[in-house]
Amino acid sequence: xxxxLGRKTLIMPAPTWxxxxxxxxxxxxxxxxxxxxxxxxxxxxxxxxxxEATYTYHAIEERKAFTVSVPSVxxxxxxxxxxxxxGRTVDKFAAAGLTAVRSEAVDAPLVExxxxxxxxxxxxxxxxxxxxxxxxxxxxxxxxxxxxxxxGRPSIEKLQPLIFGVAQAGYYAVGDLxxxxxxxxxxxxxxxSNADD
Amino acid sequence: xxxxLGRKTLIMPAPTWxxxxxxxxxxxxxxxxxxxxxxxxxxxxxxxxxxEATYTYHAIEERKAFTVSVPSVxxxxxxxxxxxxxGRTVDKFAAAGLTAVRSEAVDAPLVExxxxxxxxxxxxxxxxxxxxxxxxxxxxxxxxxxxxxxxGRPSIEKLQPLIFGVAQAGYYAVGDLxxxxxxxxxxxxxxxSNADD
Numbered sequence: 001x002x003x004x005l006g007r008k009t010l011i012m013p014a015p016t017w018x019x020x021x022x023x024x025x026x027x028x029x030x031x032x033x034x035x036x037x038x039x040x041x042x043x044x045x046x047x048x049x050x051x052e053a054t055y056t057y058h059a060i061e062e063r064k065a066f067t068v069s070v071p072s073v074x075x076x077x078x079x080x081x082x083x084x085x086x087g088r089t090v091d092k093f094a095a096a097g098l099t100a101v102r103s104e105a106v107d108a109p110l111v112e113x114x115x116x117x118x119x120x121x122x123x124x125x126x127x128x129x130x131x132x133x134x135x136x137x138x139x140x141x142x143x144x145x146x147x148x149x150x151x152g153r154p155s156i157e158k159l160q161p162l163i164f165g166v167a168q169a170g171y172y173a174v175g176d177l178x179x180x181x182x183x184x185x186x187x188x189x190x191x192x193s194n195a196d197d
Numbered sequence: 198x199x200x201x202l203g204r205k206t207l208i209m210p211a212p213t214w215x216x217x218x219x220x221x222x223x224x225x226x227x228x229x230x231x232x233x234x235x236x237x238x239x240x241x242x243x244x245x246x247x248x249e250a251t252y253t254y255h256a257i258e259e260r261k262a263f264t265v266s267v268p269s270v271x272x273x274x275x276x277x278x279x280x281x282x283x284g285r286t287v288d289k290f291a292a293a294g295l296t297a298v299r300s301e302a303v304d305a306p307l308v309e310x311x312x313x314x315x316x317x318x319x320x321x322x323x324x325x326x327x328x329x330x331x332x333x334x335x336x337x338x339x340x341x342x343x344x345x346x347x348x349g350r351p352s353i354e355k356l357q358p359l360i361f362g363v364a365q366a367g368y369y370a371v372g373d374l375x376x377x378x379x380x381x382x383x384x385x386x387x388x389x390s391n392a393d394d
Binding site for chain 1: 198199200201202203204205206207208209210211212214231232233234235236237238239240241242243244246265267270273274275276277278279280281282292293313314315320321323325326327328330332334335336337338339340341342345346349350351352353356358359360361362363364365366367368369370371372373374375376377378379380381382383384385386
């Protein structure tokens with residue numbers, strides 16, 4: 001039996017990613033975002049949805065660029081902190097013990113301590129209401145070598161990204177591998193073909 | 198040491214959600230999407246990014262509505278199947294043993310067997326390239342009662358949603374709770390205040 005819960009953003013999982021920007025004066029800043037995701041394969045693009053009240057919103061409008069970093073489980077307190085205070089009043093890089101590295105590709109800072117960084121050039125802004133989606137074209141992905149798998153791609157097991165549980169407001173780890181995509185469903189295709197016989 | 202991986206959508210986690218639609222003739226269909234997420238709090242909104250080649254793309258354009266359902270770990274083969282075949286040629290509801298329930302709120306089918314369903318009215322379409330983002334206003338959330346926590350909200354532990362590992366093309370479970378949001382970061386705020394003394 002289902003219960004109606006109303007007009008709410010109650011769906012999961014959400015990511016826990018960190019958005020890096022320079023403000024108009026060139027100060028590097030970071031904020032955590034859970035309203036974020038991949039939104040296009042060609043061009044490769046991610047979005048982050050931000051409230052106009054945030055410092056990062058204005059930095060992206062100014063610089064037309066941002067980075068997206070993926071904190072790992074052992075960096076959860078840092079990720080949480082970066083979503084609790086404003087870059088208007090605090091130097092969050094210094095307070096969190098993080099190192100800003102100037103991107104060569106876009107006008108935004110990379111974060112040395114986060115093991116996966118994406119460099120993004122602003123492609124579109126879509127004002128939806130309280131949040132505006134900033135869609136960024138992924139110009140490059142940089143990953144620590146010890147997080148790459150045997151195919152040279154970022155390993156979710158090694159990276160240990162955080163999951164944001166929206167309804168609980170809690171951070172979760174990635175759990176067990178259930179199985180391979182585009183494989184597990186084959187049993188249903190075969191069952192369907194047999195039924196046609 | 199970081200390695201540059203180029204212009205790729207290599208970031209994680211992504212969700213594994215199922216988009217429900219009626220086509221122009223009223224046939225109910227489902228497809229799995231990982232390029233999807235929450236994108237606004239007010240109005241509450243989610244998006245799914247779809248290729249024009251999909252059957253679902255045209256159904257959303259026709260009906261201006263869709264549902265988003267969250268399959269659970271034990272439904273992984275079904276979720277995978279729904280992303281492997283096209284609703285043009287197959288009745289995926291029948292093949293997967295799923296039951297379409299007409300939404301009272303929007304012109305799209307709910308899925309009885311998926312424990313969390315969102316009913317969405319199309320708010321915006323944003324063509325980015327290969328993918329178009331369909332942003333839907335969340336008109337209602339419906340959740341099985343046995344998946345609600347003590348506050349009446351969907352529990353990520355009970356729901357057991359899937360995580361899509363983009364670089365591995367694998368499905369993962371949600372793992373351990375690391376800690377509460379807006380709490381774990383307080384230690385860094387306090388450390389910062391002490392440093393100012």
